Amino acid sequence: MLASLYANPALIWLGLAAAILAVEVLTGSGWLLWASASAAAIAGVEALTGGLSWPVALGGFSALTIASTLTARRFLPKAERVQGGDINDNASRLVGQTGRAVTVLKGRSGRVFVDGKEWAAELQGAATAAAGSSVLVVAVEGAVLKVSPAPA
DSSP, rough: OOOHHOOOOOHHHHHHHHHHHHHHHHHHOSSSHHHOOOOOOOHHHHHHHHEEEEEOOOOOOOOHHHHHHHHHHHSSSOOOOOTTTTTSSSSGTTOOOOEEESSSOOOOEEEEETTEEEEEEEEEEESEEOOTTTTEEEEEEEEEEEEOOOOO
């Protein structure tokens, strides 16, 4: 079995790429994607050329990993930091966004459409808001958005 692996080093590189990708899936860091892609690229070069010496293959893997990681760090957008520190709190990022009233906001309650979703809402500072009117999210309490009429 090992003799067949040594005879075809592309399989070793593909296995390494799969193992690194599995670790990336488990951790979700985003950094190991580049090492996995580099190992897969070396496997492709190994398959096309019929084999590289181990020092050349390791050097190529190292150079590709460093170059792709630095390129990704430079050109890919950085993840946004969520205010309040809880990355699982999707509602907190809605504060400051505008939406529209789906129903009449009367007696301080109704429904609004913000960020592609319909939310329960309570109107702040006004008696009513007509359906279709623009609203501004000022706070979030549980699953209820606190809104005010949006400035014109």
